[in-house]
Amino acid sequence: MKIVVLGDTHIPKRAKHFPKRLLAELKTANTIIHTGDFQTMDVYNELRAFAPVHGVIGNVDSEELQRVLPYSLLLPFDNITIGVTHGHGKEKTTEKRALAAFEHQKVDAVIFGHSHIPVHKKIGDITLFNAGSATDKRREKQFSFGLLYIQKNTLHFKHVFYDSKD
Template identity: 30%
Template structure:
């Protein structure tokens, strides 16, 4: 199983995203989507679960500021701002928290929770990388990585 992870597109879906996400089973978007057309384009690749970011003035689904989905035995919680995850985790546990907002890629484990920020796939901000993430289940074990975009 392969899961594409993206955040902070701000209305820009780079053509390379389609290449990197080709063949994924699901896509997670951690907010600052920038328009429903981004979700529609991603939805043409695979099913999408998304949460709204602080710059999304519209709701991007019934979950709004957070979203949850279970895929391949992992419980994913999506929030845009990392600090918002704490309250959500009090309501229900998650194995993986996917977040965005900072535009900085993160892949770390803390208190048995996998924290993953794919970085920003939208317009370049300062000297931060432009990238997305991939979760892959290989030989029964989940791995995550960041993929740089041009």
């Protein structure tokens, strides 16, 4: 199974469309995980044209998105459970808030956004993954999104980095 992981797309504020590099992967995705800050319902609906979308709200999402998307998600894939949240809030770091959102659940991975900083590391038995941003790299050298492959109850995360958001 191939999952495209993205977040913090901020369309139309930070970009007018999805970058070509991202579009190439969306065309072959089995599913999409978006960690929030779509910004508008149009962005959510555009992603749904490629594959099923599992998304959460971010701190700049429209009221319409806030009515249809949850704050966090637990996604079961066979014997694997993935927690998804945006990671915004007060106190602690974005990573610590993301982990805290699932502290009472058994998860194999936590996918989050908000910081626009790509992260891929293990904390205990949990993989922590932030795809970065496909359209708003802020202080990062490159734009990024993630790919997640699930095969035989094994997770394989990978960042895709590129220079142009066109």
